[in-house]
Amino acid sequence: MAGLELLSDQGYRLDGRKATELRKVQARMSVFAQADGSAYLEQGNTKALAVVYGPHEIRGSRSKSLHDRAIINCQYSMATFSTAERKRRPHGDRKSSEMSLHLKQTFEAAVLTELYPRSQIDIYVKILQADGGNYSACVNAATLALVDAGIPMRDYVCACSAGFVEDTPLADLCHAEESGGGTALALALLPRSGNIALLQMDARLHQDHLDTLMEAAMTACKEFSKVLDSVVRQHLEEVSDLTRD
Amino acid sequence: MDSSVHTSLLERIGDVVLPGDLLFSFSPPEAGDANPKADRLICGPGLRRSGAEIRVCRAGVLKHKQPNMYWVNCQQRRYVPAKGESVIGIVTAKSGDVFKVDVGGSEQASLSYLAFEGATKRNRPNVQVGDLVFGQFTIANKDMEPELVCIDSCGRANGMGVFGGDGLLFKVSLGLVRRLLAPQSDLVSDLEKMFPCEMVVGMNGRVWVKARTVQHTLILSNLLEACENMSTAQRHTLFRRVADGGI
Numbered sequence: 428m429a430g431l432e433l434l435s436d437q438g439y440r441l442d443g444r445k446a447t448e449l450r451k452v453q454a455r456m457s458v459f460a461q462a463d464g465s466a467y468l469e470q471g472n473t474k475a476l477a478v479v480y481g482p483h484e485i486r487g488s489r490s491k492s493l494h495d496r497a498i499i500n501c502q503y504s505m506a507t508f509s510t511a512e513r514k515r516r517p518h519g520d521r522k523s524s525e526m527s528l529h530l531k532q533t534f535e536a537a538v539l540t541e542l543y544p545r546s547q548i549d550i551y552v553k554i555l556q557a558d559g560g561n562y563s564a565c566v567n568a569a570t571l572a573l574v575d576a577g578i579p580m581r582d583y584v585c586a587c588s589a590g591f592v593e594d595t596p597l598a599d600l601c602h603a604e605e606s607g608g609g610t611a612l613a614l615a616l617l618p619r620s621g622n623i624a625l626l627q628m629d630a631r632l633h634q635d636h637l638d639t640l641m642e643a644a645m646t647a648c649k650e651f652s653k654v655l656d657s658v659v660r661q662h663l664e665e666v667s668d669l670t671r672d
Numbered sequence: 673m674d675s676s677v678h679t680s681l682l683e684r685i686g687d688v689v690l691p692g693d694l695l696f697s698f699s700p701p702e703a704g705d706a707n708p709k710a711d712r713l714i715c716g717p718g719l720r721r722s723g724a725e726i727r728v729c730r731a732g733v734l735k736h737k738q739p740n741m742y743w744v745n746c747q748q749r750r751y752v753p754a755k756g757e758s759v760i761g762i763v764t765a766k767s768g769d770v771f772k773v774d775v776g777g778s779e780q781a782s783l784s785y786l787a788f789e790g791a792t793k794r795n796r797p798n799v800q801v802g803d804l805v806f807g808q809f810t811i812a813n814k815d816m817e818p819e820l821v822c823i824d825s826c827g828r829a830n831g832m833g834v835f836g837g838d839g840l841l842f843k844v845s846l847g848l849v850r851r852l853l854a855p856q857s858d859l860v861s862d863l864e865k866m867f868p869c870e871m872v873v874g875m876n877g878r879v880w881v882k883a884r885t886v887q888h889t890l891i892l893s894n895l896l897e898a899c900e901n902m903s904t905a906q907r908h909t910l911f912r913r914v915a916d917g918g919i
Contacts (some may be wrong), residue, residue, distance in 0.1 A: 433722040463750045472905070482750060482778045537727055543752075544814055546778035557895075574691065577748030579720070579729035588710030656690060659731050663688045666847075667733050667745075 434592045443473075447600045449587075449647055450560075452654045454568070456575045456662045464576025468568035471601060474556035478575040479567035481548035496540035499545045501530040503565060515566050526562060529625060533566055533586070533615045536624040539579040548570040548578060559602035560588045562613045562627075566653060574659055583625055585651040589614065589644035591636055591659040596643035615642040618652035621645075685736045690742060693728040695719065718744025736759035746755075750878035751776045752782030753812035758832070761820060762839070763803045771799055773807075773820055776843075776876045783807065789829035797834070803879065804836040806872055807854050835872060839882030840889050846877050848900050859899060862911050869890055 429648060434440060444450070451469030459465040464479035480608045485492045492498065503526040517523075550572070552565040566586035574582060588600045591610045605611050610632040613623040632640065684695070715721060718730035728734075732746030751759075753775065761773035764780060765827060771783040783805065788797040801807070811819040822832040852873050853858055863869070867885040869892055879896060883889045894913065899907055 463748075482752075484779050542814060543778055574731045576750065577730055577746045579718070579727065580691040581727075583690070584912075616690070619694075659690055660688050661733060663733065667688075 434595055434597070439593075440597065440600060440601075443460070444587075446595050447598045447646065448642055449599070449650055452567075452651065454571055454655070454658045456571050456658065461544045462576075464572040464578070466568050466571030468564055468571065468576060470560055470564045470567065470599070472556060473554070473560050473562075473564045475564040475568040476555055477565070477572040478551045478554045479549065479569070479572040479578065480551075481576070482543040482546035482578070483549075484584040485545065485547045492545045492547075495544050497537060497538075497543035498536050499540065499550070500536065500547055500570075501529055501550045502553075503527045503530060503552050505557060506560075509554050509557045520634045522588040523623055526565070526648065529562060529613075529627065530565060533584055533625045534569065536581060536615075536622070537570075537580050537584045537617060538573065540577055541610065555604065559600050563587045563593060563599070563615075563651075564617050567655060568652075570659065571655060575662075582619045582622075583652055584612065584615050585618055585624075585655060586615040587644050587647035587651055588612065589640050589647065590641055591632060593635075596636075596640045598643050598647035610640070612640055612644055614641065614648060616645055616648040616652075618649050651659070675878060676747075680751050682736065684734050687734055688732070689718075689728045689734045691729055695726040695728060695734075695742075695841075697725045700870060714741040716741060716743025718746060718858065719836055745847075750844060753777045753781065753809055753818045755809050755812040757875040758808045758813070759820070759876040760872060760878040760880060761805050762808065763799055763801050763805060765801060766799075771805075773805060775874075776878065777818065777819070777822070779852065781809070781820045783820040783822070787823060788810060789823050789827065789886070803834050807833050807836050808832065813856055834884075836880055839880050840893050841880045842893050842897065843877050844879055844896060845900055846875075848896070849873055849875060849877055849879070851877070852896075858904070859907070862907070863892060863895065866911060866915050 432511050434448050438446060452470050454466060454468040456466045457458045458467045459478060462478045462480060468475050485498065504521050505514055506516055521526055530552065532549065536546065550569050552569055554561050563586035566584055570584045587598060589612045590600045591598045597604060601610060610628065610630045612628045614626050619622055715726060716733055718728060720725055727743060728743050732744040735743050735745045748843050759775045761775045761781060761812040763771050764774050764798055765772040769785055773783050775781050778897045783843055785791060785796050785818045791797050805822060807822040810821050822829060824830045851857060867883045881889055881892045883892055886918040897910045898910065
């Protein structure tokens with residue numbers, strides 16, 4: 428049996444999207460009352476929940492604290508029911524640890540940690556349903572949670588995945604496209620300044636194609652930033668309407 | 673600061689601003705300028721200067737106070753200590769001549785045993801671990817440990833010190849605290865009409881309430897927590913139902 432046709436002759440993908448078309452994004456902020464900031468984000472069938480605590484005192488050993496800036500502590504986990512086959516270890520495995528490290532590096536580029544020396548900011552992200560683009564869903568959800576927590580940031584962080592099929596760059600990959608064996612690139616961008624917070628690529632890609640693939644990912648990130656903008660604006664307008672005495 | 677820039681900023685007052693937004697770029701004062709300090713702009717919380725630009729670093733509503741102070745009003749739950757603010761703290765430890773007080777910030781504040789009215793080396797204040805204290809910050813710097821005192825500049829307690837034998841302590845958002853501490857707060861006056869009570873409000877989001885009965889105290893705390901996400905009309909409806917005994 429032949430493999431799945433990721434891109435049809437008419438230029439449509441498995442789920443009916445065009446090559447650079449993004450999945451539908453829905454998001455909510457302030458989903459938990461007890462946390463300092465929280466957000467829920469759906470990116471197609473990928474669903475992520477992010478919670479932020481801090482800046483607070485460093486837990487455990489005080490020797491870990493930095494005198495000039497805050498520590499960002501990230502924990503990524505996947506719900507046991509998030510994939511088709513039940514996950515044995517929701518977090519703590521090698522893949523989750525790697526993702527936690529990527530998230531930490533991403534948000535250290537965006538959060539103004541120097542405003543909170545000897546402090547810690549905790550970001551917990553859980554994937555409730557996985558259908559590709561887990562990293563980008565986590566980053567986008569965590570950005571909304573940080574905004575909700577009122578933690579000062581240089582800029583939003585928007586992330587998107589991109590792939591390459593038959594000389595065509597695809598933006599915002601779903602699970603079938605990610606697991607198709609082709610190149611998958613994850614890019615986190617600070618959209619207003621255009622700075623790249625994190626760039627990661629699996630598999631090999633010819634150097635000539637890298638620019639077009641990155642361009643597709645950056646364009647998608649800027650589209651995501653518009654969506655996140657509208658979510659934050661809507662949330663803030665609701666809140667300011669309620670608190671206007 | 674150029675008056676056209678000032679006008680463009682004033683047009684954005686009340687607008688929602690987001691992290692990374694550029695509020696404006698300014699040019700350095702020219703040599704011929706008479707008084708560059710007169711046009712100085714004061715950036716409050718949520719705004720930061722990077723080079724010749726003023727950028728937003730928190731999402732919220734842009735606010736302005738005459739003549740030239742700007743800040744971003746955002747719904748934040750975590751408290752960051754600021755000098756002169758009155759807070760409710762919980763004594764967590766006694767180390768030597770200072771008490772360690774948890775104020776809900778990024779680190780514990782220190783409170784000297786001499787920072788109470790009438791306290792001397794001989795006459796030490798009766799403060800136990802777990803006590804609630806109402807005090808204000810004398811030092812609140814990101815690079816230094818915060819310091820609390822329970823006396824004003826004249827050495828008087830002025831309502832500060834250890835309190836709260838009974839009553840209930842709970843936490844609300846910093847936005848609600850600002851509404852409670854507003855000079856003519858509708859919220860506080862409405863609550864006082866229903867249930868006469870003692871209330872201590874700290875800028876760190878902690879509120880202590882004590883009414884005549886435990887039942888009234890619990891009702892008050894629940895009402896305050898409910899008010900956080902209610903419009904004025906919804907609040908009046910709820911208070912009317914409570915006053916009529918509907919809840």
